[in-house]
Amino acid sequence: MKKRVVSLLLAATMVFGLTACGGSDAPAADSAPAEESTDAAADDAAADDTAGEETDAAAETATGEKILSVQVGPDPETIDPALNSAVDGGNMLLHSFECLLAVDEDGKLIPGQAESWETSEDGLTWTFTLRDGLKWSDGSDLTANDFVYSWKRVCDPMVAAPYAETVLGMVEGFAEAVGGDLDALKVEATDDKTLVVTLSSPCSYFGSLAAFATLSPVQQATVEANGDAWATAAETYISNGPFYVSEWVPGSHILMSKNPNYWNADAIKLDGIKWNLIEDAGASYGAYQTGEVLFIKDVPTEEIPSLEGNGEFFVDPIIGTYYLSLNTQKEPFDNPLVRKALSLAIDREYVAGTLMQGTYTAASNFMGPGWIDTDGSQFIDNANGGQPYIDTTNHDANLEEAKALLEEAGYPGGEGFPSITYSTNDAGYHKVVAEYLQQAWAELGIDLSVEIVEWASFTPMRRNGDYESSRNGWVGDYSDPSNMLDLLYSTNGNNDGKFNNAEYDAAMETSRTTLDAAERSEALHTAEDILMEEAGCIPVAYYNDFWLQSPKITGSWHSPYGYWYFMYADITDGAAAADNADADAEAEAAEEADAE
């Protein structure tokens, strides 16, 4: 009898014991990141332990260090400057690395690691002069040769940097370099402080590229010793920016500490930035409400109506457009009249303001605010003689015109128009827009069915042209208009609509080869004119970033590239800062009123 009791107990303990095994494997010192994090997160411990009463501790820690706790996205796929192609990764790179040049609060190029730079008359030779005494975060010297190594690394086929062609495609010897002959790339260090870059064709915006995170310097010795893995651990992640990575717990947080070796370290007020790697918008909103995080980028869309008028909620434009691609190689989309009719039938104010809850702005042009013309002015102000291509405020007139155009195209009242399909993935407002399009195009007598495709399948499908109409979008990498206008160039890899217009291509060619700023500007505007007239794609709304930010944060700013600059920020007790936030909110309200 007794034996049976024992065996029963044994059975129970086995089941329990198993779970214990699963758990007790964990704290093995080197393989348990969450465990390790308890040390460095001692800062947070203050916040967590007292979460009940006082959560402000997120900002000021027990040791009195100023750590700014923010959320800009989930785990970045990579924070290797050469490999990154994502906005959230780029935002972190901006704080850990510094390029030759930098962009200031007003979007102007300013000296970064280079204290000065000049361009030869033919626009082909760019000479950068580095600051004195530059150092890496580990204290060793940084020279022009580090840039040479890093830029060649970007071309290395074994590195396979996604942005290689975008940032270095115009440098002489690029083709040979990506073929494997790295030394062919004409980037030379004439001495420790001078970097000379020779271009194969003039590129007026090369300065913007020199400020692009892909072209950050990386330390040769570290990268060669650790391979791709150098950028996955704090110990080997040597950088040259205002901060360095002191801890990375994947799926939890990246902690950056002030880099004492940074040339402008005196201007950095924060002791560190904690990037909370939160994927779920509800979770980040919760963390914001409790004060564990002072800034969140991912705000749940269902909360937006309740945040209107809240001084901590910000909406600010970024350079990019939400647009629709029509497969111009397929009937009936090969007819520009049809494309234009479909475009005009959309009530953009309703889509951006109501469906997208004001987090987007109605698009009257393809190139929205933030793109910079060759003379430094806003590209949109000079487009179409200063007039919007589509008057988004007068939807009724647009709809009438759309009906007329469709009739002209041979489909009066939609008669004889084939049933068409709209493809999209399901994220953000995509589905809502799709449903709206069904209604909007029904007004023209067109029957639209919606096809929801999983993201990873959607991208290749659209690229291969296996669709009729689909959602599309682009957020600029740099503010030169060619970055987005190139999308519609006949052979561009992102020309999903397969738009093929000889005049458009010619205009883009001109913009690439000319050295004359006025001529270049004219060519770019001509291209947009053709695009809008032909409805090569259908711009719907301009992207904005929207976020929640505590009034305790001062001195940070948001750039039209979708980045937040926290490096010169400070954390205050909030009272003084509240005024600023209010002022900002008012300014914003005024802006919105203007837009309407």
Added chain:
Amino acid sequence: MLKYVAKRILLAIVTIWAVATLTFFLMNMVPGGPFLSEKAISPQATAALEAKYGLDKPLMQRYVTYMTDALHGDFGDSLKQRGRTVMSIIKMKFPVSARVGGISVLVSLCLGVPLGCLAALKRGKFLDSLISVVSTCGIAVPSFVVCTLLLYTLGVNLRLLPTMGLNGWKNYIMPVIALSFYPTAYIMRLMRSSMLDVLGQDYMRTAKAKGVAGFWIMFKHALRNAILPVVTYVGPMLAYTVTGSFVVEKIFVIPGLGGEFIGAIGGRDYTLIMGTTIFLATLIVIMNVIVDIVYKIVDPRIKLK
């Protein structure tokens, strides 16, 4: 017994191989690839990446290479998380999930088994009805609802508990409740119905007639026979729970393995899909073998063949 275990282990290996093979070919049939982004990267860069990771080779050759490497314990590099190996990702994230999951399984057993028994004993009484209501809720309410409710009440409104991370014991409370909610309810129901079944048996009446004390009847005669269905359930449940939950990890910002399963598939991170799948399959197979052995101990009448 030894022969049986050896046989089971052999079968387990075949099962894992079959799962791996099926997964390998299925995931390659799905359109898309790991190197896609909204912005097209140049054909050159794509080709270079494919060459780097051997994706330019024919499918069969890749299969053979992968299987050979896997046999040698090399599960390759993650295609999306550049610079990390699949093994390092599992090593880093599994312990986190296992800790949260292990505690949750313990909690579900400690609550589910006694409450289920209690409900059976008080059949038809108020307590039974109450437990029924609770367990029905537990089964019906999806975990994301539980998570969100917990987060908003305990975390955001009352500010009793931290909402994210795993820095202290307090951080474990909400995820553990969320994770053990469903299994507790399920175990309660299982336990109640099998207990009711056992309580009606003749040998129970005999034991009672012989004057065996109440506690011993329950513990030795009833529980022992009634617990078998729970054991069957707990094996695979344990495997699933310790490998993490996508939803719970996302909401409470836990750096566990659950997110990797979903993330790997969404990003077509082929090597990580294979690694996590093989890992989970192995755990489940091991659990099933253990469950069979525990059966034998709990009920010697069961013949293992």
